[in-house]
Amino acid sequence: MSVRVRYAPSPTGLQHIGGVRTALFNYFFARAMGGVFILRIEDTDQERYDPRALQDIYDTYDWLGISWDEGPRVGGPRGPYFQSQRTELYREYAQKLVDSGEGYHCFCTAERLESLRSGQEARGEGQGYDRLCRGIPPEEARARKAAGEKCVVRLKVPLEGSTSFHDRLIGDIERANRDINPDPVLLKSDGFPTYHLANVVDDHFMGITHILRAQEWIPSGPLHILLYRAFGWTPPEYCHLPMVMGEDGKKLSKRHGSTSLVEFRDQGYLPEAIINYVSLLGWSYDDTRQMFSRADLERLFSLDRLNKAAAVFDYKKLEWFNGVYIREKPDAALKDELLPFMRRAGLVEDPATPEQEAVLLAAAPLVRERLRFLGDAPELLRFLFRDPPPYSREELLPKKTEPEEILRYLGEIRSLMEGFFHRSDPENEEEFRLLAERLHTRLGSLLMPLRVAVTGSKVSPPLFESIRILGKEKTVARLVAAMEMLAARE
């Protein structure tokens, strides 16, 4: 039987690391098995639905380069792939449960459930519905419903015995029926299904063969088994993936820093880094290999190498992967990646002029090894597009040097600039060494003031290459500005 898996997000918030991990594992599993990957939108919560969240799902996976074989935008034989468009189906199957006696109508109001819950909490009892409506005779329930009384459909969870299922990763999981959520709601009073019903019905009709989802779903596993049984269906194979935690060991959330994918993208993370890093959260290939491209994972991913324990999300390691992938980018590709960030910083126009593109292309090799994120680029390269930011007089003066001395050096350097552009970088370096020797100073004492004058900072990309990109005119002008600053009396 060919593999069919799905990622089924609900459009209620931005895609975050945890969701992406689940999506990725489903996608890679499908690819590695030659199966089908389905995207299904679980938009059954009318209250929390957010159209921006749907767009975010598209944006996130488009950006990551993850595509689905069936789902929104592409369609497929088992659609529709929005649960909000399948409500008839859920209603039909909820009714079947009522008819067969596996489910029942419940007329309890939200208020009653609320007070029930608070009472239980106050007494420190286990929480859950008290099954009040379970005893209502079917005819009576029918009549009340026909009379227009608001109601939901609940599942009749067996009072005795236990329910177990097999998990590919964990093994057999068993739960006493009395510990299962007492009669969960399957169909809400607004006619929409809850997760449990919609999920089971869809997975069945969409022919899902494997359910790969986070371990936070384990507790509802037995419940879903009960549903499959009530319908007379065969459940798919389960594989509950280890959870992703924040640094404090708690479920990853906003307060752990950026967790949504758009945030990572906007900070200048590369999709390659995210994919590589996230893949290693709960999965490994062997004892040493850690570099994996999307294509690698589409081939090598396997459920046999999953880890059981929850993984802590380590921003530092992601950052490291990002640096590695940035360094792998050829000049032109890096330039293209950098462009949006330079634009957003207002350093290049939109669209960039050919000159600006040329400068950025030339600068790419200079910053490549210095970027942790693409978003670091504007600050590093600003001096190529604007006058250097204001710097203090002190910054021009290396330790234990006098202004007059540096002023003299800069004058000499200015002369050196005449032939600078006709010489190679090694030749220029040699010139500067000779000059330092002649002035009885260190090379650093020559280059640091020059660096500050040209870039406005003591930390910059390689100086000679930078000057070459900047051009003689601007370089000399900045040198002069620095000399004037030094010459001015305090």
Place this chain on the structure above:
RNA sequence: GUCUCCUUCGUCUAGUGGUUAGGACACAGGGUUUUCAUCCCUGCAACAGGGGUUCGACUCCCCUAGGAGAUGCCA
């Protein structure tokens, strides 16, 4: 409260009934270097605890502890 799952360096992980318990990130030190960074080298550091089983357990079993998750007309 109840139920379920989990437990190897700080973090991600590999691993075997007999290993110096391996790799990566982080951190520390050193080297290269015109700054920063990159790069290279070295170091650091783990089998949660207690019982068994066994000639021998990190590895198999049990218990304890700790952690996490679930207990919704949210998914």
